[in-house]
Amino acid sequence: MRSRQQLADELEALRAVEQEYRLLLDESSDPIFAFFPDGTYRYVNRAFAQGVGRTPEHIIGHRIWDVFPQDEADKRFAVVRTVFAEAETKVIEVRVPNPVGDRYYLTTVKPIIDEHRNVISVICVSKDITDRKHMEQRLAHMAQHDALTDLPNRTRFSDRLSAAIAGARQDRSGFALLSLDLDHFKPVNDNFGHLAGDRLLKAVAQRLLAGIRETDSVGRIGGDEFLILLPHLGSAEEAKRVAAKIHVLLNDPFELPEAGPVRIGSCIGIALFPDHGGSELELFKHADAALYHAKRHGRNRIVLFEAGTMPVPGISLPA
Structure with a gap:
């Protein structure tokens, strides 16, 4: 049987690992964000916050409709809602309006499931595909x-x-x-x-x-x-x-x-x-x-x- 000190050491080690992973998420160049079932942001990293022109503190705890226009928010959260309901990963392409030029992302929307097989959160990881999208648009334009x-x-x-x-x-x-x-x-x-x-x-x-x-x-x-x-x-x-x-x-x-x-x-x-x-x-x-x-x-x-x-x-x- 483990002693209290052993349990305390293991808990501290888990906290250290959690902190390390959180740091990796925070510093990732890929936008990463997570939702509660009602569309409230549970977590966003710096890359996501910078992409929408806000700080993480002004996004976490707010709903997606506070960050994006109604029609954009509705389309995006429809996918998130499906992942909550079906517990299956989805991949979508999204456009983020930007005053200096829209950005495009390929976003993987993945369910976080507890031990009872309930979806407790949905995490999204985005890859910037703006350069690829612009190239596709240029090629399509050139073809016509x-x-x-x-x-x-x-x-x-x-x-x-x-x-x-x-x-x-x-x-x-x-x-x-x-x-x-x-x-x-x-x-x-x-x-x-x-x-x-x-x-x-x-x-x-x-x-x-x-x-x-x-x-x-x-x-x-x-x-x-x-x-x-x-x-x-x-x-x-x-x-x-x-x-x-x-x-x-x-x-x-x-x-x-x-x-x-x-x-x-x-x-x-x-x-x-x-x-x-x-x-x-x-x-x-x-x-x-x-x-x-x-x-x-x-x-x-x-x-x-x-x-x-x-x-x-x-x-x-x-x-």
Whole structure:
């Protein structure tokens, strides 16, 4: 039988171990925190407190709804509540709003179970995955945007066109698709180099964005070819007016360091929904048919598609 001194020594050793583990938790760079069943914080370490812009003393004893906005707190504690109820570990991804940039964490939510198999607390350990999340977002952006101009590429533009078709069918409205090709772009590339050509394409993209409404979309599908989506247009005349405005914008000289002032111009083909097609493929083909017709009959022209008078090129949608 152990003596009182032995018991006292063992208790002191346990306290020392507990203090050592607590110190490790407190100094961990990973946010660590624990809850009571009602959503009150039982413990938070310094990393968690710093992440939410408070001190541990201003969090422990307070509920999650005192720390996060209602909707964020509700979503997070729903997982914690499930762990209390089911006594099973869950892994979730969470976003922590921050004035200098949101942080993202992968959080393991683990039950603490007593000898009677009751969940007495839930402890959460988070790993900062902000860099990985930003990389995923950048890759997703790159997959859907043109690397030079940052405009939507054909894949992304196709998604927007598909959404426009669905919306127009529901609203019983119309819209216009413009296919645009620059005049005199190749001489700029040939005479002044690809850097000058790239500068010109970027400048064209900025002018196009400046010349449309917030609800419109501009995409670059390659080379000097652009697409413009104009939702909620009631007539061909409206589409032509927008195209004429774009013509004026692109007819003004572009100032390039390598070449000085450069004039280009553009040809634009117009297809209307639903008059000229009810699908992405039809609208792409017919806008391009109008564009090719404009280019064959001279530069700096705007042409509205007319069925039966224009050969339709073979075009495939992005996979």
